[in-house]
Amino acid sequence: xxxxxxxxxxxxxxxxxxxxxxxxxxxxxxxxxxxxxxxxxxxxxxxxxxxxxxxxxxxxxxxxxxxxxxxxxxxxxxxxxxxxxxxxxxxxxxxxxxxxxxxxxxxxxxxxxxxxxxxxxxxxxxxxxxxxxxxxxxxxxxxxxxxxxxxxxxxxxxxxxxxxxxxxxxxxxxxxxxxxxxxxxxxxxxxxxxxxxxxxxxxxxxxxxxxxxxxxxxxxxxxxxxxxxxxxxxxxxxxxxxxxxxxxxx
Amino acid sequence: xxxxxxxxxxxxxxxxxxxxxxxxxxxxxxxxxxxxxxxxxxxxxxxxxxxxxxxxxxxxxxxxxxxxxxxxxxxxxxxxxxxxxxxxxxxxxxxxxxxxxxxxxxxxxxxxxxxxxxxxxxxxxxxxxxxxxxxxxxxxxxxxxxxxxxxxxxxxxxxxxxxxxxxxxxxxxxxxxxxxxxxxxxxxxxxxxxxxxxxxxxxxxxxxxxxxxxxxxxxxxxxxxxxxxxxxxx
Ligand code: HEM
Ligand code: FES
Numbered sequence: 001x002x003x004x005x006x007x008x009x010x011x012x013x014x015x016x017x018x019x020x021x022x023x024x025x026x027x028x029x030x031x032x033x034x035x036x037x038x039x040x041x042x043x044x045x046x047x048x049x050x051x052x053x054x055x056x057x058x059x060x061x062x063x064x065x066x067x068x069x070x071x072x073x074x075x076x077x078x079x080x081x082x083x084x085x086x087x088x089x090x091x092x093x094x095x096x097x098x099x100x101x102x103x104x105x106x107x108x109x110x111x112x113x114x115x116x117x118x119x120x121x122x123x124x125x126x127x128x129x130x131x132x133x134x135x136x137x138x139x140x141x142x143x144x145x146x147x148x149x150x151x152x153x154x155x156x157x158x159x160x161x162x163x164x165x166x167x168x169x170x171x172x173x174x175x176x177x178x179x180x181x182x183x184x185x186x187x188x189x190x191x192x193x194x195x196x197x198x199x200x201x202x203x204x205x206x207x208x209x210x211x212x213x214x215x216x217x218x219x220x221x222x223x224x225x226x227x228x229x230x231x232x233x234x235x236x237x238x239x240x241x242x243x244x245x246x247x248x249x250x
Numbered sequence: 251x252x253x254x255x256x257x258x259x260x261x262x263x264x265x266x267x268x269x270x271x272x273x274x275x276x277x278x279x280x281x282x283x284x285x286x287x288x289x290x291x292x293x294x295x296x297x298x299x300x301x302x303x304x305x306x307x308x309x310x311x312x313x314x315x316x317x318x319x320x321x322x323x324x325x326x327x328x329x330x331x332x333x334x335x336x337x338x339x340x341x342x343x344x345x346x347x348x349x350x351x352x353x354x355x356x357x358x359x360x361x362x363x364x365x366x367x368x369x370x371x372x373x374x375x376x377x378x379x380x381x382x383x384x385x386x387x388x389x390x391x392x393x394x395x396x397x398x399x400x401x402x403x404x405x406x407x408x409x410x411x412x413x414x415x416x417x418x419x420x421x422x423x424x425x426x427x428x429x430x431x432x433x434x435x436x437x438x439x440x441x442x443x444x445x446x447x448x449x450x451x452x453x454x455x456x457x458x459x460x461x462x463x464x465x466x467x468x469x470x471x472x473x474x475x476x477x478x479x480x481x482x483x484x
Contacts, residue, residue, distance in 0.1 A: 009344075022344065072343065074345055074347070075343055075344075075345035075346040075347040076347055076348075076349050077349075080349075082349065101344055101345045103343055103344060103345075106339055106341050106342070106343055107338060107339055108337060108338050108339060108340055109338070171349070173335060173355070173360070174331070174334075174335040174338060174339075175335065175338035175339045176261075176338075178261070199251070203251060203252060206260055206261065206262055207252075207260070209261070210260060210261050213337070213338060214338060215331075215334060215335045215337075215338030215339070216261050216264060216265065216331040216334060216335075217261065217265060218331060218332075218359070218362070218434070219265075219354065219359075219430075219433075219434040219437045219438065220353065220354055220355050220359055221352060221353045221354035221355070222348055222349065222353045222354075222355050224352050224353065225348065225349040225350060225351065225352055225353035226349050226353075232444050233437065234442040234443065234444050234447065235442075236437070237437050237440045237441055237442035237447075238440070238442045239262070240262045240265065240266065240438065240439075240440045241440035241442065243257075243260070243262040243263075244257075244262065244266060244440065246251065247251055247252055247254070247257035247260075247263075248254060248257050248258065248263070248266070
């Protein structure tokens with residue numbers, strides 16, 4: 001099992017209103033089987049033992065399902081591998097002696113809380129604006145009582161895979177949140193349960209997305225390339241169609 | 251529900267407008283190219299085409315006003331999208347790179363604002379040179395008064411290497427703009443089928459290249475044949 005030396009350049013920022021800067025660290029004991037976040041754990045342990053402040057970074061599940069991690073690694077959201085969240089990335093994707101730059105997601109709508117942790121509550125507010133359905137509460141409804149077209153259930157399920165990590169915003173040259181918003185919209189709009197609020201939902205969520213200060217979408221498609229779940233920008237076209245139907249061509 | 255104006259100025263509405271105006275501009279340049287290619291037709295074809303166009307009178311003015319409006323809306327929204335991205339990301343990345351396919355980040359998509367601005371500046375000079383340019387008079391069959399010899403104007407203009415190569419360069423930029431533009435407009439206008447989208451991207455780049463070559467062939471041909479090539483009949 002080979003040990004690697006990795007040179008790290010990591011963003012350090014005290015808080016939202018302070019200026020940040022990069023800090024350089026070299027780790028000599030990186031193991032190729034470590035995950036990227038374990039590598040950061042090792043660094044933090046060294047820092048703590050030496051009486052220094054560790055780097056803050058977000059994570060929870062460490063298996064690509066919660067959407068907490070969102071590091072920008074060498075200029076790419078979640079690092080070099082496609083369909084892989086930063087927490088699923090392994091050090092074998094790097095070489096001995098590599099230099100790695102780690103930055104937080106950068107967007108006005110995602111202010112830095114500390115170091116690599118950014119505030120993604122703008123996403124929560126987009127969801128709150130319309131990402132819900134009206135259902136009768138109480139006992140679970142009979143699963144087969146509402147028929148759903150196979151195509152719709154398939155697409156809806158694909159879009160529901162969005163974990164809300166914000167990589168799409170981080171990677172978009174315009175810092176647009178269109179892929180996130182569109183995935184949430186198509187997930188609900190495609191199902192009969194989401195039908196009653198379809199028009200209201202698309203208008204409210206598009207409005208909220210703009211209000212939060214996310215940029216316009218120029219169809220760069222970078223969001224799809226970095227999305228750990230491979231959400232297609234077809235959802236953005238769907239969002240536009242639903243929005244136009246609800247407002248302009250309604 | 252928001253008002254029509256509010257809907258059109260939303261992020262979705264703005265893209266709808268760049269897409270619609272982009273498509274309108276493509277229709278315009280296709281018609282323009284077909285007209286230009288009459289230079290290679292019978293001796294009087296180009297001047298007859300120009301004469302017929304001008305005899306449309308008020309209809310032509312209307313079309314011209316519409317075209318100016320389309321250019322204005324397209325440029326204004328396109329450039330404001332490009333400008334506003336600064337606000338959405340005040341702190342830039344130290345390193346940034348694309349993750350590759352299926353990303354559509356390319357020379358073409360990244361230079362939309364640059365190629366657009368160059369075309370806008372070009373259009374001012376272009377209209378001045380060819381619409382308001384001085385030239386000799388000529389006669390065409392069926393018209394009993396002299397008309398401007400625009401064919402001569404075009405040919406003498408492109409004998410000048412600066413004109414010929416500047417024009418060629420801008421027409422290459424048009425191709426670059428449309429390499430991303432044609433596909434992007436379809437996504438803005440809600441094309442959502444992933445297979446069709448991939449096919450449209452390929453078709454879009456091919457159409458962009460054809461349009462670009464169609465336009466830039468004219469100045470290059472005139473320059474390199476000294477206006478005496480076999481394709482041009484006098
Ligand atoms: C004959 C001339 C032109 C044609 C055929 C054309 C065509 C197009 C098309 C089809 C698009 C894609 C629209 C979309 O993404 O929805 C586009 C985008 C764009 N155009 Fe043009 N265009 C022309 C001139 C210009 C000019 C003069 C400017 C600016 C000064 C300009 C600036 C832009 C910009 C910045 C975009 C990208 C918009 C974005 O980021 O979303 N274009 N153009
Ligand atoms: S930590 Fe949960 S997705 Fe990465």
